[in-house]
Amino acid sequence: MHSAPRAALVTGSTSGIGLAIAKKLASIGYKVAVNSFEPEKDAVAALSEITAGSSAEVRYFQADLSDPDSAFNLVGAVNEAFGHLDVLVNNAGVQKVAPIENFPPADWDRIIAISLDSAFHTIRHAVPGMAERGWGRIINIASAHGLRASPFKSAYVATKHGVVGLTKTVALETAEKGITVNAICPGYVWTPLVAKQVADQAKVHGLSEEQVVRDVMLAPQPTRQFVQPEEIAELVAYLCGDLARSITGSTISIDGGWTAK
Ligand code: NAD
Numbered sequence: 001m002h003s004a005p006r007a008a009l010v011t012g013s014t015s016g017i018g019l020a021i022a023k024k025l026a027s028i029g030y031k032v033a034v035n036s037f038e039p040e041k042d043a044v045a046a047l048s049e050i051t052a053g054s055s056a057e058v059r060y061f062q063a064d065l066s067d068p069d070s071a072f073n074l075v076g077a078v079n080e081a082f083g084h085l086d087v088l089v090n091n092a093g094v095q096k097v098a099p100i101e102n103f104p105p106a107d108w109d110r111i112i113a114i115s116l117d118s119a120f121h122t123i124r125h126a127v128p129g130m131a132e133r134g135w136g137r138i139i140n141i142a143s144a145h146g147l148r149a150s151p152f153k154s155a156y157v158a159t160k161h162g163v164v165g166l167t168k169t170v171a172l173e174t175a176e177k178g179i180t181v182n183a184i185c186p187g188y189v190w191t192p193l194v195a196k197q198v199a200d201q202a203k204v205h206g207l208s209e210e211q212v213v214r215d216v217m218l219a220p221q222p223t224r225q226f227v228q229p230e231e232i233a234e235l236v237a238y239l240c241g242d243l244a245r246s247i248t249g250s251t252i253s254i255d256g257g258w259t260a261k
Helices: 018-029 040-051 066-080 104-133 153-175 193-203 209-217 227-238
Strands: 007-010 030-038 057-062 089-090 136-141 178-184 251-254
Touching: 007 018, 007 066, 018 030, 018 040, 018 089, 018 178, 018 209, 018 227, 030 066, 040 057, 040 227, 057 066, 089 104, 104 136, 104 153, 104 178, 136 227, 153 178, 153 209, 178 227, 227 251
Parallel strands: 007 030, 007 089, 030 057, 089 136, 136 178, 178 251
Antiparallel strands: none
């Protein structure tokens, strides 16, 4: 029977979806490891948002996940600080919008390193401790782009399809160990990552920024509404519960109906 508060690491949790997840887990009593590539002084606002109204232990871990050793060592640092790591949320991600013939190879490498390679390195370091304790939750924030493609997002779509494949494989390997491994596949969520790509999308599609939001971003999302980060956080909290023990190897869409088509 579990007694001490569980410990969660949320990668890329100073902004957007990761911030909402860290906030939610702290609010329900988890010890939370907050991460970004920035120095702690630049994460102060996010940290105070996460700790507001909660007495949970929240600590910051600077690690640039584009570097494999940093991703691997992040899990070791959290394990050392909290004594255990029970929930791993691989959330950090970046985007680049460009046609394949002009897609900068450095951006291809960076996108795959931050979202796919880093998940491999955090997972391979987190699984042994979870298996030893007979309980663990690994939640990978993939995307509707883990299940469908859109033009001009080759690296992102390849990465997110890869994250879905990684999720299913690790779920099979850990199924008898009390560990669940799932991918959440959001549609468009209004966060800084999306706000930043409006201008790029306008350029490649030859549209105004307003047209991009209406005719490109929200076109595949039948609700015609952005998903809110708190909706993703709520699902993460559910997947962390004991009653979610049979949900593993799943891709769970929160996409306003996008992938129903
Ligand atoms: P965001 O830009 O608001 O936040 C990204 C976070 O990742 C930030 O905390 C940032 O500091 C961190 N990060 C970036 N590079 C990093 C690095 N090298 N090392 C460590 N941390 C790093 O983005 P978001 O929209 O909240 O996206 C979060 C995740 O959700 C991403 O994986 C994204 O692909 C996925 N997602 C987003 C949407 C959406 O519409 N916003 C939809 C589907 C999936």
